[in-house]
Amino acid sequence: MIEAKGIQLKYPDGTMALNDLSFTVGKGELVYLLGPSGSGKTSLLKLLLGLEFPTAGELRVLGQAITKRETNSIRILRRKIGPVSQEFNLIKGRNALENVMLGLRILGIPPGLMEAEAKKALARVGLEHKYYSPVENLSWGERQRVAIARAVARQPKLILADEPTGNLDKDNALQVLNLLASFVNEDTTVIITTHATHLMRGIPGYRCMELNQGIMIRDEKGCRPH
Ligand SMILES: Nc1ncnc2c1ncn2[C@@H]1O[C@H](COP(=O)(O)OP(=O)(O)OP(=O)(O)O)[C@@H](O)[C@H]1O
Ligand SMILES: [Mg+2]
Numbered sequence: 001m002i003e004a005k006g007i008q009l010k011y012p013d014g015t016m017a018l019n020d021l022s023f024t025v026g027k028g029e030l031v032y033l034l035g036p037s038g039s040g041k042t043s044l045l046k047l048l049l050g051l052e053f054p055t056a057g058e059l060r061v062l063g064q065a066i067t068k069r070e071t072n073s074i075r076i077l078r079r080k081i082g083p084v085s086q087e088f089n090l091i092k093g094r095n096a097l098e099n100v101m102l103g104l105r106i107l108g109i110p111p112g113l114m115e116a117e118a119k120k121a122l123a124r125v126g127l128e129h130k131y132y133s134p135v136e137n138l139s140w141g142e143r144q145r146v147a148i149a150r151a152v153a154r155q156p157k158l159i160l161a162d163e164p165t166g167n168l169d170k171d172n173a174l175q176v177l178n179l180l181a182s183f184v185n186e187d188t189t190v191i192i193t194t195h196a197t198h199l200m201r202g203i204p205g206y207r208c209m210e211l212n213q214g215i216m217i218r219d220e221k222g223c224r225p226h
Contacts, residue, residue: 001189002048003156007057009043017043019055019214025191025207027157030184032200034218035211041193044211045082045160046190049081052072070166075157079106082151082159085125086166088143089122090135096122096146103150116164121153122146125179141172145179152183157181159190165199174199181206 002025005137009018016038025031046052047059050066059066064077090099090165100118101192109117123129144164144198151159173196181203184190193208200206210218 001025001062002028003058003060003071005058006024007047007054009047009052010055015187017214018047018211019053021214021216022057022145023209023216023219025189027189028184028186030181030203030206031189031191032197032206032208033191034195034197034208037100039211040211040214041211042162043214045083045193047163048158048160049078049083055182057152068202079154082154082156082158083145084151084161086163088135088147088167090143090146090150090226092136093134095132095134096138096149097137100150100153104153107154118149121149122204124152125149137226139172140167141169141175144168144172144176147178148176157173159187159188161190161192163195165194165196170199177203 003025004021006012007018007021011173012017033044035041045053046115047066048061049204053066053068061181062077064070064073066074091102101114104114104117119131120130123150127145127149129140130142135146138146142173159180164176164180168176177196177199180192207221208218209216
């Protein structure tokens, strides 16, 4: 699923965001990526999405090499990845259903099927009663669930959630973490960056990877949160 060998990410201004990381992540794993602000979590997710390229080392995601020369194939790889961000990145003035359908457009499937898949995804996150609500009328927790529906509607092999609980209160954050964990299956891997380690307790079977100043200082299965 993911193979990283000695990867480094040095930004053009000289910042060493990631330094000599080697790890593999298999199919069906649930991984929490932890670490203080500035430790490199978002940078690592950007590499996995092919939005940045390793400045040293080798990275393969779903068999695809992440290098500058492979940008066309990386565009195709991104169809198999569902990204979720802290800011939701929803389009205002459009309803929940339209927002989720926009996430399916790149797949080039017929409009009828696109609508059916989008409705299914919204129902999966408990928003079947909000298909036609403009996103700006939704609560923060509901908006994050629309963003998750948009990410999962394309049935991605890899879900990458960057601080998905950052804008949520405790109850909504817990609901979102549980929801994301529920998408893990033998074919789907979920990676979540979060500061909300106190909320992870109730979620079984996960792996923690912790970064500090771009270095992996912890990688263990079934870790205990701090
Ligand atoms: N485009 C960029 N150019 C230069 N430096 C960058 C760039 N993006 C991030 N950085 C730096 O790389 C380091 C890692 O940043 P990153 O955003 O990956 O951290 P993070 O762990 O996601 O932090 P947070 O928890 O605050 O989101 C930081 O020192 C940051 O300032
Ligand atoms: Mg970040």
